[in-house]
Amino acid sequence: MIVEVKGLTKVYDKEVKAVDQVNFSIKEGEVFGLLGPNGAGKTTLLHMLATIIEPTEGTATVNGFDILKEPGRVRGSIGIVFQDPSSDDMLTGYENLMLHAMMFGVPRSEWGERINNALKLVELTPRANDRVKKYSGGMRRRLELARGLLHEPKVLFLDEPTLGLDPQSRERVWEYIQSLVKEKGISVIITTHYMEEADHLCDRVAIIDSGRIAVMDKPSTLKHEIGERILLKGVGDSIPDLDALSFIKKYEKYDDAVELCVDDASKRLKAVLEAFPSFEKVEIRLPTLNDVFLKYTGREIREGDAAEGGFMERIMTKRKNR
Amino acid sequence: MSEISGLLALWLREVKVFTREHSRVVSSVFTPILWLVVFGGGLGSSIVIQGMDYQTFIYPGIVSMSILFTSVFFGIYIVWDRKIDFLKEVLVAPLRRSTIFMGKVIGGMTDSMIQGTIVLLLGPLIGIGYTPLILLKAYIVVFVMAAGLVSLGLVIGSQMESPEGFGMVVSFVVYPLFFLSGALFPIDNLPTWLGYFVLLDPLTYGVDALRGAMLGTSRFPYLLDLGVITAFAAFMIALGTQAFKRMKT
Numbered sequence: 001m002i003v004e005v006k007g008l009t010k011v012y013d014k015e016v017k018a019v020d021q022v023n024f025s026i027k028e029g030e031v032f033g034l035l036g037p038n039g040a041g042k043t044t045l046l047h048m049l050a051t052i053i054e055p056t057e058g059t060a061t062v063n064g065f066d067i068l069k070e071p072g073r074v075r076g077s078i079g080i081v082f083q084d085p086s087s088d089d090m091l092t093g094y095e096n097l098m099l100h101a102m103m104f105g106v107p108r109s110e111w112g113e114r115i116n117n118a119l120k121l122v123e124l125t126p127r128a129n130d131r132v133k134k135y136s137g138g139m140r141r142r143l144e145l146a147r148g149l150l151h152e153p154k155v156l157f158l159d160e161p162t163l164g165l166d167p168q169s170r171e172r173v174w175e176y177i178q179s180l181v182k183e184k185g186i187s188v189i190i191t192t193h194y195m196e197e198a199d200h201l202c203d204r205v206a207i208i209d210s211g212r213i214a215v216m217d218k219p220s221t222l223k224h225e226i227g228e229r230i231l232l233k234g235v236g237d238s239i240p241d242l243d244a245l246s247f248i249k250k251y252e253k254y255d256d257a258v259e260l261c262v263d264d265a266s267k268r269l270k271a272v273l274e275a276f277p278s279f280e281k282v283e284i285r286l287p288t289l290n291d292v293f294l295k296y297t298g299r300e301i302r303e304g305d306a307a308e309g310g311f312m313e314r315i316m317t318k319r320k321n322r
Numbered sequence: 323m324s325e326i327s328g329l330l331a332l333w334l335r336e337v338k339v340f341t342r343e344h345s346r347v348v349s350s351v352f353t354p355i356l357w358l359v360v361f362g363g364g365l366g367s368s369i370v371i372q373g374m375d376y377q378t379f380i381y382p383g384i385v386s387m388s389i390l391f392t393s394v395f396f397g398i399y400i401v402w403d404r405k406i407d408f409l410k411e412v413l414v415a416p417l418r419r420s421t422i423f424m425g426k427v428i429g430g431m432t433d434s435m436i437q438g439t440i441v442l443l444l445g446p447l448i449g450i451g452y453t454p455l456i457l458l459k460a461y462i463v464v465f466v467m468a469a470g471l472v473s474l475g476l477v478i479g480s481q482m483e484s485p486e487g488f489g490m491v492v493s494f495v496v497y498p499l500f501f502l503s504g505a506l507f508p509i510d511n512l513p514t515w516l517g518y519f520v521l522l523d524p525l526t527y528g529v530d531a532l533r534g535a536m537l538g539t540s541r542f543p544y545l546l547d548l549g550v551i552t553a554f555a556a557f558m559i560a561l562g563t564q565a566f567k568r569m570k571t
């Protein structure tokens with residue numbers, strides 16, 4: 001187990017339970033997703049694992065080192081991309097990466113090559129010698145991603161890594177994360193508000209709400225539990241006896257529509273259509289991670305529902321300050 | 323090995339940022355000139371102290387003042403680092419907190435030494451005669467003072483959340499240090515109560531050492547002065563290391 005979290009708890013100001021008795025463990029080479037609404041405690045959890053805030057209770061090991069007893073070694077094993085921008089905007093992109101290489105013990109002989117590769121990967125080579133001040137929000141995000149990966153950590157923490165990225169950049173980041181996992185065997189904990197991203201990248205996800213893990217499993221398993229649905233609209237009064245159709249696990253009637261919960265919607269569609277004498281429209285609804293999220297948190301995450309005090313917002317206010 | 327390269331990285335950053343913020347460079351040159359010309363020059367025409375004109379007399383005080391202000395105010399950059407979240411990036415590096423602290427200290431000392439050099443170069447313009455020995459003695463004092471005062475600024479900065487808060491606290495610290503140091507007046511023949519406060523001020527010994535080295539007039543022997551400011555610097559560095567160990571993001 002590359003990461004083992006044991007009863008980790010963080011109470012802020014003696015009253016806000018940001019993280020509440022969290023337990024989980026991660027295998028080497030696994031990509032683990034932390035999903036949850038704003039304020040669920042994801043960032044707090046990552047920061048405790050990265051040893052920059054102290055747990056109130058419980059502990060964890062990262063790469064075999066206890067976060068309380070050997071924080072230095074833990075830091076030597078990890079890379080982290082923070083939710084908030086944390087590069088120095090008075091320095092150039094290249095300089096930010098250089099400082100990182102120097103502080104994180106990258107061997108001197110590899111500085112130049114690694115930095116250039118990292119810049120190429122996030123397509124910032126032409127802007128390498130511009131001050132970060134002059135970068136767009138997404139460019140800065142990409143720089144910080146490159147920085148988190150520069151020292152090739154054993155475990156990588158990504159706190160909303162693709163927030164503010166355009167679709168192409170996002171997909172490239174996904175590809176890169178996947179290739180890192182495959183080639184270097186690193187393990188990843190990622191938080192995100194993009195369910196599609198979690199579905200695409202994660203071997204397992206935990207949905208956390210108010211500091212507690214509500215559910216934890218493979219995305220496919222979680223989606224399967226929700227089941228597939230067939231929605232018929234404009235059925236009028238002509239509803240057959242649904243209880244007689246044994247493959248229907250559950251159903252719900254609305255004004256002029258019926259929703260049926262089945263195991264394999266495309267296979268059952270024919271039988272369903274034959275049972276209904278008349279309808280206007282039919283829709284198959286495959287479960288998404290979004291549905292899973294909704295089920296366990298009672299809230300919906302929409303695209304662009306950026307975190308409170310999110311990345312872009314912070315950049316804008318910081319720019320004004322400097 | 324990685325501690326050393328980490329230290330170097332932190333120092334390099336401070337130097338780069340310093341040279342890029344032109345206002346910092348400009349103010350570090352002009353503030354002392356202003357003091358020397360306006361205060362020293364203006365009053366100097368009417369006051370003679372210990373057989374020299376006032377401008378000459380306060381020159382070592384002006385040197386100390388520049389070091390004091392530049393050094394202590396450097397602490398604001400740790401507050402700034404916290405504000406721009408760069409501090410997180412540094413704190414998550416596999417470096418000791420003492421290394422991070424020393425990186426900041428040598429960064430701040432570099433600022434102060436640059437400023438100190440500029441001010442020392444002004445000396446001959448107002449009639450201070452340098453020999454290599456005088457310059458060496460002055461530099462040693464400036465160096466040790468900078469170490470202590472930068473650490474003081476960082477101790478304060480490490481505890482503060484906002485630049486405004488830092489500014490407030492620092493004024494409460496810096497102005498007494500400055501006015502009690504004898505930078506502007508001779509420290510013998512003071513009323514007793516004031517004399518005690520003056521002797522408690524570490525800057526007093528820095529000013530005294532500089533005055534002894536440059537003008538040949540001092541209250542205490544050079545080595546005693548140096549001893550006191552070295553002890554002060556050592557104490558502040560120890561305190562700063564502790565403060566950084568406890569520092570939160």
Ligand SMILES: Nc1ncnc2c1ncn2[C@@H]1O[C@H](COP(=O)(O)OP(=O)(O)OP(=O)(O)O)[C@@H](O)[C@H]1O
Pocket residue numbers: 012013016017018036037038039040041042043044045083307308
């Ligand atoms: N420094 C702090 N002091 C006090 N409370 C805090 C602090 N940081 C976070 N909190 C509180 O802890 C809870 C969890 O915050 P956290 O930032 O971990 O959430 P998150 O899951 O990362 O949310 P988001 O999706 O918005 O990034 C919130 O209620 C937040 O208000």
Ligand SMILES: [Mg+2]
Pocket residue numbers: 042043044083159307
């Ligand atoms: Mg967060």
